[in-house]
Amino acid sequence: MNNNKRSYVSTVPKASPLRVGFIGLSAYKGWAIKSHYPAIQQLPSQFQITALLNKDIETSLATIKKLKLTKATAFDDVPSFASYTNVDMVVISVNVPELYNIIMELLENSKANPNLKYIYSEWSLGKNIEEAEAIHKAAKDRGVQTIISLQGRKSPYIVRAKELVSEGCIGKINSIEIAANGGWYGYERPIKSPKYLYDAASGVSLLSVAFGHTIDILQYITASYFSEINAMIFNNIPHQVLVDEHGKKTNEKVEKTAPDHLLFQGSLSHGNVPVSCSFKGGTPVKKFSKNLMIDIHGTKGDLKLEGDAGFAEMSNLVLYFCGQKMEGSVDTSAGSPGAETMEVYHLRNYNSVVGNILRIYEAIADFHFKTNPHTKLPPKLERQGFLFEGFPTFKDALIVHQLIQRVVDSNQQKATLPVSFETV
Amino acid sequence: MNNNKRSYVSTVPKASPLRVGFIGLSAYKGWAIKSHYPAIQQLPSQFQITALLNKDIETSLATIKKLKLTKATAFDDVPSFASYTNVDMVVISVNVPELYNIIMELLENSKANPNLKYIYSEWSLGKNIEEAEAIHKAAKDRGVQTIISLQGRKSPYIVRAKELVSEGCIGKINSIEIAANGGWYGYERPIKSPKYLYDAASGVSLLSVAFGHTIDILQYITASYFSEINAMIFNNIPHQVLVDEHGKKTNEKVEKTAPDHLLFQGSLSHGNVPVSCSFKGGTPVKKFSKNLMIDIHGTKGDLKLEGDAGFAEMSNLVLYFCGQKMEGSVDTSAGSPGAETMEVYHLRNYNSVVGNILRIYEAIADFHFKTNPHTKLPPKLERQGFLFEGFPTFKDALIVHQLIQRVVDSNQQKATLPVSFETV
Numbered sequence: 001m002n003n004n005k006r007s008y009v010s011t012v013p014k015a016s017p018l019r020v021g022f023i024g025l026s027a028y029k030g031w032a033i034k035s036h037y038p039a040i041q042q043l044p045s046q047f048q049i050t051a052l053l054n055k056d057i058e059t060s061l062a063t064i065k066k067l068k069l070t071k072a073t074a075f076d077d078v079p080s081f082a083s084y085t086n087v088d089m090v091v092i093s094v095n096v097p098e099l100y101n102i103i104m105e106l107l108e109n110s111k112a113n114p115n116l117k118y119i120y121s122e123w124s125l126g127k128n129i130e131e132a133e134a135i136h137k138a139a140k141d142r143g144v145q146t147i148i149s150l151q152g153r154k155s156p157y158i159v160r161a162k163e164l165v166s167e168g169c170i171g172k173i174n175s176i177e178i179a180a181n182g183g184w185y186g187y188e189r190p191i192k193s194p195k196y197l198y199d200a201a202s203g204v205s206l207l208s209v210a211f212g213h214t215i216d217i218l219q220y221i222t223a224s225y226f227s228e229i230n231a232m233i234f235n236n237i238p239h240q241v242l243v244d245e246h247g248k249k250t251n252e253k254v255e256k257t258a259p260d261h262l263l264f265q266g267s268l269s270h271g272n273v274p275v276s277c278s279f280k281g282g283t284p285v286k287k288f289s290k291n292l293m294i295d296i297h298g299t300k301g302d303l304k305l306e307g308d309a310g311f312a313e314m315s316n317l318v319l320y321f322c323g324q325k326m327e328g329s330v331d332t333s334a335g336s337p338g339a340e341t342m343e344v345y346h347l348r349n350y351n352s353v354v355g356n357i358l359r360i361y362e363a364i365a366d367f368h369f370k371t372n373p374h375t376k377l378p379p380k381l382e383r384q385g386f387l388f389e390g391f392p393t394f395k396d397a398l399i400v401h402q403l404i405q406r407v408v409d410s411n412q413q414k415a416t417l418p419v420s421f422e423t424v
Numbered sequence: 425m426n427n428n429k430r431s432y433v434s435t436v437p438k439a440s441p442l443r444v445g446f447i448g449l450s451a452y453k454g455w456a457i458k459s460h461y462p463a464i465q466q467l468p469s470q471f472q473i474t475a476l477l478n479k480d481i482e483t484s485l486a487t488i489k490k491l492k493l494t495k496a497t498a499f500d501d502v503p504s505f506a507s508y509t510n511v512d513m514v515v516i517s518v519n520v521p522e523l524y525n526i527i528m529e530l531l532e533n534s535k536a537n538p539n540l541k542y543i544y545s546e547w548s549l550g551k552n553i554e555e556a557e558a559i560h561k562a563a564k565d566r567g568v569q570t571i572i573s574l575q576g577r578k579s580p581y582i583v584r585a586k587e588l589v590s591e592g593c594i595g596k597i598n599s600i601e602i603a604a605n606g607g608w609y610g611y612e613r614p615i616k617s618p619k620y621l622y623d624a625a626s627g628v629s630l631l632s633v634a635f636g637h638t639i640d641i642l643q644y645i646t647a648s649y650f651s652e653i654n655a656m657i658f659n660n661i662p663h664q665v666l667v668d669e670h671g672k673k674t675n676e677k678v679e680k681t682a683p684d685h686l687l688f689q690g691s692l693s694h695g696n697v698p699v700s701c702s703f704k705g706g707t708p709v710k711k712f713s714k715n716l717m718i719d720i721h722g723t724k725g726d727l728k729l730e731g732d733a734g735f736a737e738m739s740n741l742v743l744y745f746c747g748q749k750m751e752g753s754v755d756t757s758a759g760s761p762g763a764e765t766m767e768v769y770h771l772r773n774y775n776s777v778v779g780n781i782l783r784i785y786e787a788i789a790d791f792h793f794k795t796n797p798h799t800k801l802p803p804k805l806e807r808q809g810f811l812f813e814g815f816p817t818f819k820d821a822l823i824v825h826q827l828i829q830r831v832v833d834s835n836q837q838k839a840t841l842p843v844s845f846e847t848v
Binding site for chain 1: 439450596599601603611652656658660685687688689690691695696697698700701704710711712713719721723725726729744746834838839840841844
C-alpha cells in the first residue's frame with residue numbers, strides 16, 4: 001500500500017473550485033500566509049479565495065491587492081462575512097483564544113447561507129474542552145462538514161509509519177517512548193512574543209500544542225486511543241527573562257503561568273501498550289538527542305521518528321524502520337513474512353509547514369469532488385479516526401481535548417485515570 | 425576533582441589483609457566466580473579468603489582446591505561458619521530468595537564472634553521491603569558495618585557523571601529521560617533459566633534489578649531522592665515459550681507472573697526535576713536506540729549515558745558530556761565558567777562486571793585501612809547517601825526498597841504518591 005501517492009485518476013475536478021472564505025489571512029504577518037496560502041496556491045483548480053475577513057478592512061484590502069486575489073471580497077465583521085453566499089468553505093486561522101467567539105458567531109450568522117458546506121479550523125478549536133465541545137455541537141447542529149488542523153496526520157512520515165504498523169511490519173507493538181522539546185516555555189522570552197503563549201488560561205500551551213499534536217499523531221499511527229493515563233505537569237520556570245530583538249537579555253523578568261514540562265505515561269487500549277512521554281519546554285535544546293523522538297517497538301521490529309524541532313506536525317522528520325515487509329502482498333492477511341529489512345525515509349526538501357496542510361486541502365478536494373472512485377468515506381465524515389483517507393474533523397479534535405482534560409485531571413487529582421470517550 | 429583516581433598515598437596496607445568468609449562462591453558456576461572473586465584476586469594485600477560456605481561441603485572443598493585458597497576452611501552450615509573467628513568480613517552472594525534466611529542466621533549465630541566487622545551482601549538484600557528492613561535492623565543491632573552491592577555507584581562512568589553534575593558543568597538539572605531494556609522478561613525463556621526469575625514473588629524482577637539499580641544510580645548522580653512518583657506495571661506476556669539450549673523454540677509454554685514493563689515518572693526533590701522512565705523487558709532489543717539510555721538535561725549542558733545492555737551497574741557504558749567546565753578551579757564556588765566543551769568518556773576494555781565490584785572492595789579497604797588521610801567518612805558508615813567516598817550500605821539498599829515499594833503502591837492504588845523516608 002502506498003498512501004502517500006495520490007490516486008491515479010486525475011485530481012483536477014470538472015466542477016468549479018471550492019470558494020474559500022478566509023478568516024485571518026494577512027499578506028504581511030501570521031501563520032496563514034506561511035502555510036494555508038501557499039497550499040491553496042498549489043491547488044488552483046480546487047480552491048479559490050472569494051472572501052477575506054480580518055479585524056480591520058485595511059488588512060483584507062491590502063492582502064487582496066498584494067496577493068492579487070481578484071475574486072475576493074474584503075470583510076471586517078463576522079455577520080456579513082457569514083452571510084456572504086459566494087463561499088463554500090470557511091477557513092479560520094486566528095489565535096486560539098479568539099477561535100471560539102469567531103466560530104460560534106460564524107455558525108450562528110451563516111444559518112441562512114445555503115452554500116457554506118465546510119468549516120476548517122486551526123487546532124485547538126477551543127481554548128479548553130468546554131469551548132471545543134460547544135463548537136463541535138454547534139457545527140454538528142449547523143450541518144457543516146468540519147475539518148481540524150491536526151495536520152500531523154497528513155505528514156508523509158506519519159502516513160508511512162502508520163502503513164508499516166498497519167501492515168504488521170513491526171509485529172505487535174509492545175512499547176513506545178516519546179521525548180519532545182516544545183519551544184517558548186524556557187528561561188527566556190523574546191520581547192515580541194505574544195503574552196497569551198505564557199498564560200496557562202489561554203489554551204495554547206505545551207499541553208495543547210506539543211502534547212496535543214504529538215499524541216494525536218501517536219494514536220493515529222498505532223490506530224489506538226489510550227485506555228489509562230497518568231500525568232505530572234510542571235511549572236518550574238515561573239519567571240522568564242525578556243530578551244530583545246537581537247537575542248540579548250534585558251533586566252526585565254515576566255511571569256509565566258503556562259507549564260514548562262509534562263510527564264505523561266499510559267497504556268494504549270489496543271494491546272495494553274505502555275507509552276512513556278516527556279515533553280520539555282524551552283531552550284537550551286538537547287545536545288545528544290533529537291528534539292523530537294518517537295520510538296515504537298514491536299515484536300518484529302522498530303520504528304523511530306526523529307526531528308530537529310519538537311513539533312512533529314510542522315517539522316521535517318526522518319523515519320527509521322527495521323522489521324519484516326510482507327512479500328508478494330500488500331496486506332498482512334496474505335504473503336509470507338520476509339527477512340528483516342531496513343528503511344530510512346526522508347524527503348530532503350519537504351516543507352512540512354506547507355506540505356502537511358497542503359495534504360489536508362488535497363484530502364478535502366478528494367472528498368468534495370469525489371476524485372477517488374474507490375473511496376470508502378461516507379458522504380459526511382463525522383470522525384476520521386484512524387482512516388488513511390479523509391481528514392481530521394472537529395470530533396477528532398474533541399477526542400484529543402478529552403485526553404488533554406484527563407491529563408489536567410490526573411495531575412490535579414494525583415491519580416492514574418481511565419480514559420474513555422464516545423467515538424460516535 | 426577526579427574521583428576515579430585512587431588516592432596518591434600507597435593503598436597497600438601495613439596491617440594484615442581483611443579475612444573474608446565467602447558464602448556462595450563456587451569455582452564452577454554462579455555470579456561470584458565471575459565478579460567478586462577476580463576483584464578480590466586483584467587486592468591480595470587487602471583481602472584474603474579464609475572461609476567458604478556453600479550448600480554442600482564438596483563445592484567448598486573443590487573450590488578451595490581449584491582456586492588454591494590455601495588459607496580457607498570449608499563449611500556447609502551457617503552456625504559453624506558464623507562462629508568461625510578467623511573472619512573479619514562476610515560476603516554473601518547467593519540467589520536473592522535465599523538472602524534473608526542466610527543473613528539473619530549469620531547475624532544471630534555470629535553474636536559471640538568478636539572478629540566479624542563487615543557484612544557485604546548482594547543487592548537486593550531481601551526479596552521485599554519487609555525482609556530488607558528486618559535485615560537492616562538486625563545488622564544494626566549486631567553492630568557490623570554493612571555493604572550492599574549497588575555497585576553501579578562505583579562505575580567510573582557514574583562517578584564521572586556525578587562529578588560533572590556536582591561541579592555545575594551542566595548547570596541546574598531541569599529534566600531527565602531514562603529508557604532501559606531489562607532482559608529475561610520477554611516472549612521466550614531459556615530452558616535452563618531458573619524459575620524464580622519469572623515469579624513475581626521472588627523479589628528478583630524488572631523492578632528490583634533493572635529499575636532498582638538504575639534509579640539508585642540516577643539518585644546518586646543527581647544527589648537527590650525522589651519526592652513524588654507514579655508507576656504503571658505491566659505483565660503483557662503472561663506466558664513464555666521455552667527455548668532449548670540451542671536457542672530453538674520448543675512447543676512448551678510456561679507461566680510468567682513477573683512484570684515485563686515498568687512505566688515510572690516522578691520529580692526529584694532537589695529542583696523538582698521531572699524524570700521519565702521506561703523499563704522494557706525482554707527481547708527483541710531496540711533497533712534504533714541503545715538498550716540503556718540516561719539523558720540528563722541542564723541549564724548549561726547535557727549528560728548522556730548509553731549502554732548496549734540495560735544494566736548500568738554491570739555493563740560497559742559511554743558517557744557523553746556537553747557543557748561548561750570551570751576553569752582554574754575544581755569546585756563551583758570559584759573559577760569562571762568556561763566556553764562550551766564536549767567530552768566523550770569511554771574505557772574501551774573496562775570490564776564492568778568485575779570493575780565496579782572491585783571498586784567497592786577498594787572502597788572497603790580504604791575505609792578499613794584508613795588509606796586516605798583526608799577521608800571525611802565517619803568511623804561507622806550508616807549510609808553512603810550521595811558521597812563520592814565510601815560504599816553503599818544496607819541503609820542505602822533500604823532507601824531503594826522504599827522507592828520500589830512506592831512503585832508497587834502507586835501501580836496498585838492508581839495514584840501519584842509522595843516519597844519520603846528516614847535518611848538517618
